[in-house]
Amino acid sequence: MRESVCILGSTGSIGTSTLDVIERNSQKYSVEVLTAHSNHELLLEQCKRFNPKLVVLVDETAGKTLKTQLTECELDIEVETGSEALNEAANYPGLNTVVAAIVGAAGLLPTLTAVKQGCKVLLANKEALVMSGNIFTEAVKQYGATLLPVDSEHNAIFQCLHGAGLGQENLLQGVHKILLTGSGGPFRTIPLQDLQTVTPEQACAHPNWDMGKKISVDSATMMNKGLELIEACFLFETDINKIDIVVHPQSIVHSMVSYHDGSVLAQMGRPDMRTPIAHTLAWPERIDAGVEPLDFYQMSNLTFEAPDYERFPCLKLAQQALNRGGSAPCVVNAANEVAVEAFLKREIQFTQISEVIELTLKSSEIFSPQTIEQVLQADQSARAVAQSIINKDVH
Numbered sequence: 001m002r003e004s005v006c007i008l009g010s011t012g013s014i015g016t017s018t019l020d021v022i023e024r025n026s027q028k029y030s031v032e033v034l035t036a037h038s039n040h041e042l043l044l045e046q047c048k049r050f051n052p053k054l055v056v057l058v059d060e061t062a063g064k065t066l067k068t069q070l071t072e073c074e075l076d077i078e079v080e081t082g083s084e085a086l087n088e089a090a091n092y093p094g095l096n097t098v099v100a101a102i103v104g105a106a107g108l109l110p111t112l113t114a115v116k117q118g119c120k121v122l123l124a125n126k127e128a129l130v131m132s133g134n135i136f137t138e139a140v141k142q143y144g145a146t147l148l149p150v151d152s153e154h155n156a157i158f159q160c161l162h163g164a165g166l167g168q169e170n171l172l173q174g175v176h177k178i179l180l181t182g183s184g185g186p187f188r189t190i191p192l193q194d195l196q197t198v199t200p201e202q203a204c205a206h207p208n209w210d211m212g213k214k215i216s217v218d219s220a221t222m223m224n225k226g227l228e229l230i231e232a233c234f235l236f237e238t239d240i241n242k243i244d245i246v247v248h249p250q251s252i253v254h255s256m257v258s259y260h261d262g263s264v265l266a267q268m269g270r271p272d273m274r275t276p277i278a279h280t281l282a283w284p285e286r287i288d289a290g291v292e293p294l295d296f297y298q299m300s301n302l303t304f305e306a307p308d309y310e311r312f313p314c315l316k317l318a319q320q321a322l323n324r325g326g327s328a329p330c331v332v333n334a335a336n337e338v339a340v341e342a343f344l345k346r347e348i349q350f351t352q353i354s355e356v357i358e359l360t361l362k363s364s365e366i367f368s369p370q371t372i373e374q375v376l377q378a379d380q381s382a383r384a385v386a387q388s389i390i391n392k393d394v395h
């Protein structure tokens with residue numbers, strides 16, 4: 001029997017890499033459900049290649065176009081539209097595995113729906129976990145879901161922790177520190193005064209990874225590392241004092257775990273998301289990911305350094321949010337999403353991203369959400385605050 005897979009966000013960078021791995025292992029996996037926001041052209045291509053049973057496009061006009069095109073191609077595939085239909089996708093009968101690869105807060109509800117199905121959830125959508133923290137991890141336990149981290153750093157840490165399942169007692173037994181590595185992005189060494197005028201194109205040109213626009217900008221501000229720090233605390237049920245951020249520009253070591261006996265275990269590989277995707281798809285087995293092994297004879301220096309908080313104020317803001325707890329990580333995440341979108345639309349400068357987040361955090365009421373509805377409320381109010389800060393600045 002092949003494993004039935006749903007990919008939430010199949011047209012994105014993680015989504016397309018997942019389909020590449022599945023195609024190489026088609027005897028093991030069958031693609032049942034695919035979702036996207038509005039990219040009907042790519043979704044049509046994916047329908048032709050994988051013949052899923054259900055596809056969802058959030059955008060209604062794009063959905064109508066896809067329906068017509070599928071009929072013309074004589075493909076009998078159900079098409080649903082609207083964001084509610086994402087939950088239907090994650091809840092599709094008979095699914096074994098759901099890949100959570102939607103970008104941003106939009107991924108929270110469908111990912112939680114998948115968790116509540118009790119199936120295997122491959123988590124790329126870090127924003128869902130950052131927003132809802134313990135509510136999310138408690139749901140994983142309550143519904144008996146298997147949560148596996150796709151984010152390369154968390155996947156590396158997971159592999160260095162004896163590969164034991166998340167949520168298990170003594171997961172961090174003997175661990176001195178988790179060493180969360182990050183490349184430092186495209187602006188690690190440019191003069192500080194030039195940061196103000198960098199363009200979205202420069203911010204999205206990551207030196208090592210090929211990713212969606214939002215996470216590329218997050219890597220340039222290092223907010224991505226901040227969100228990953230929060231994600232790691234929830235995934236590995238630990239606190240900020242147990243995790244050090246290490247800048248490693250070559251992106252060969254994807255993270256490390258340092259043990260009390262002096263051993264440090266590192267997971268290494270090429271910067272290609274197909275490796276962690278294949279690892280989580282097949283866990284605890286191993287499958288071909290189409291990724292060449294490292295060639296140690298050709299490898300140049302591997303370097304490591306401490307993060308520069310003056311250059312990357314977003315990193316400090318994420319740490320502050322983690323220390324404050326409650327809805328603070330959700331507020332930072334929401335303000336960051338709004339600010340990054342404004343930067344990509346050229347409404348604010350690169351250096352204003354951290355300013356918007358800082359002001360939003362200062363102006364937001366921080367409380368302890370007990371339900372997902374309260375998480376969504378915190379998200380919505382923070383977005384409104386961030387947007388009004390941007391509007392004041394722009395107009």
Ligand SMILES: NC(=O)c1ccc[n+]([C@@H]2O[C@H](COP(=O)([O-])OP(=O)(O)OC[C@H]3O[C@@H](n4cnc5c(N)ncnc54)[C@H](OP(=O)(O)O)[C@@H]3O)[C@@H](O)[C@H]2O)c1
Binds near residue numbers: 035102124214273
């Ligand atoms: N890319 C990486 O290497 C990488 C690494 C680690 C973690 N991640 C995480 O993985 C997630 C996806 O990243 P990505 O780089 O793959 O992003 P991406 O390339 O921008 O793709 C995002 C996907 O989500 C869909 N989408 C966007 N907005 C949506 C909405 N409002 N409702 C429903 N679907 C929506 C997009 O559909 P359309 O194409 O129709 O817009 C697309 O399928 C993020 O949380 C990111 O932090 C990514």
